[in-house]
Each structure stands twice: as C-alpha cells, then as structure tokens.
Amino acid sequence: MVFWIAFWTSILHELEHDLIHGLYFKKNKWIHNFMLFFVWFFRPLTLNPWMRRYWHNYHHQHSGKVVDIEERGVTNGEKWSLKRLLITPDLVLGFLLRFHRLQKEILDEHRKGNFSDKDFKKLRQTILFGLLPFGIPLTFYFYFWVIIHGLTYFNLLDLGQNASFQLLDSITSPIMFVFVIPNLIRQFCLHFITSNMHYYGNVEDGNIIQQTQVLNVWWTWPFQLFCFNFGSTHSIHHFIVMETFYNRQLIARRAHSIMKNNGVHFNDIKSFSRANRGDFEVL
Ligand SMILES: [Zn+2]
Ligand SMILES: [Zn+2]
Numbered sequence: 001m002v003f004w005i006a007f008w009t010s011i012l013h014e015l016e017h018d019l020i021h022g023l024y025f026k027k028n029k030w031i032h033n034f035m036l037f038f039v040w041f042f043r044p045l046t047l048n049p050w051m052r053r054y055w056h057n058y059h060h061q062h063s064g065k066v067v068d069i070e071e072r073g074v075t076n077g078e079k080w081s082l083k084r085l086l087i088t089p090d091l092v093l094g095f096l097l098r099f100h101r102l103q104k105e106i107l108d109e110h111r112k113g114n115f116s117d118k119d120f121k122k123l124r125q126t127i128l129f130g131l132l133p134f135g136i137p138l139t140f141y142f143y144f145w146v147i148i149h150g151l152t153y154f155n156l157l158d159l160g161q162n163a164s165f166q167l168l169d170s171i172t173s174p175i176m177f178v179f180v181i182p183n184l185i186r187q188f189c190l191h192f193i194t195s196n197m198h199y200y201g202n203v204e205d206g207n208i209i210q211q212t213q214v215l216n217v218w219w220t221w222p223f224q225l226f227c228f229n230f231g232s233t234h235s236i237h238h239f240i241v242m243e244t245f246y247n248r249q250l251i252a253r254r255a256h257s258i259m260k261n262n263g264v265h266f267n268d269i270k271s272f273s274r275a276n277r278g279d280f281e282v283l
Helices: 003-021 031-041 047-063 069-073 084-085 091-110 117-130 135-153 165-197 218-225 230-239 245-250 252-261 269-274
Strands: none
Touching: 003 031, 003 047, 003 245, 031 117, 047 069, 047 165, 047 269, 069 091, 084 091, 091 117, 091 135, 117 230, 135 165, 165 218, 165 230, 165 269, 230 245, 245 252
16 A cells, blocks of 8 residues: 555645646646645655755756755755765755755855855755645654654553554554555655766756656666656656656657757766766866
C-alpha cells in the first residue's frame, strides 16, 4: 500500500508542476486552485504550491545558480555524504541542518545584486509559511512516531496500558502510513534524481544546454518509478516548457536524439563526485 500510494502521488507531483506552468484550467481559477490544493493535500510534506510557483519560475530563470532556491532546497550542489543522504527526502531537516551556510550564501548574492529585495521578501514568507499547516507538524510528528515505535519494539518503552496513547496512535499511525511514509519515499526518489540531473555552480545563467543532463542509466529505475521518469524527461522540459508531463514522456526518444546532437550531457555520473558541477567550461 505504501509503495502504491508513493507511485500515484508521483503523478500528482507532475500535475502540480504543470499546473504551476498554467497548463490546465488556466482560465478557470476555481478548478485550477482546487486542483492545486488537492495535489498539495495528498503530498502534505511539500511546499505550498502557490509559493512554489514563484520559486519554480525562478528555477527556470536561474537554474544551477546559488539562488536557485527550489533546487538548493532539495540538496542540489551539496557534496555527497551521509548528511546529504539523510536530508534528501526531508525539506525541514535539510533546512535546519544547512540554515547558517545557506543564509550566508543568499545574503552574499543579495549584496551582489543577484537576489532582489522582492526575492528576499518571498523567501522569508516561504520559510515562515511554506510548510504550514501540513509539512512541519507532520515531519516532527513522524520523527516522534519513529522514536516511540522504535523504543516500544526494543522493549525500552511500554505504552500498551496507556489508553490515551493507544487512541492517539490509532489515529496517527494510519496518517503516517497513508500520507507521510509514501511521500518520504517518493520525495527521496524525486529529490535524488532532480538534484543530480540539474548541474550546479558553473552553469552560465540561462544556458539551457548546461542546466541539465539526462539521467536515465539502468540502475536509476527504482527511483524513476516514483518520480514519473523524471531523470529522463525533465531535461526536455527545460527546452520546451509549455508541454504536459505525458507528452514529455511520449516524445522522449526523439527529443533525446536531438538533445544529444546538440551537446546535452547523458548519464554524467561523475558529476555526483563534483557536487553536481558540470565538466563544461563556462562560455
Ligand atoms: Zn517547470
Ligand atoms: Zn528543472
């Protein structure tokens, strides 16, 4: 059940992404906003999609730069380590463990004029409210739930006689299995793929050939299964933005051959050891 939900929520992610680009019901605000709420509710650990809209458009403009907030948020550009592995699925933990460094980097960019006052205001709003009311409470409760169940499993804690805990657990355990664990699995897969198929650090601003690689080497299939083949198709999206996720999938084979002929990298696994830097010279 957990994996089945993880699979279907990966399609909701694609729907949200295309809604952000205004591809469905752009003229009917009511249906459009209802759909955005729907896909958020079933992926409750994600950022508020109305706030994500700003950072996703920003991602298309500044992919691979220090200020690409969306990709930085999911560990793009970090050196590979146990810490990166741990924070890959978890936006809250990723924020808490990197806050000081990221804050310094963004402030530097602000000073240099690469991050406007408006961007700064939006970022502050996103940090304060972007993971409310769902993401932050559910993330903290998940860790509490894991600790309590871990201690109980190893007989270090016995709450078997505690009626109020039993009642709480009978409500929250289904929430963990239906909403939280499938989304953590899905987010691990999506964030692992996206943070490695986008280059970081030495990408020329706006150069779509350098922004991404196609990452579809055979061993990535378990990850692709829970992110609708993102490693194979997201690069196509950087070239043709206003196209739906199922069309990206349908044209993948032909698009890849054109992209290959024009210098887009394929399965550049060595970029994993370069903290996602590309091996191209900045033009
Ligand atoms: Zn997009
Ligand atoms: Zn992208």
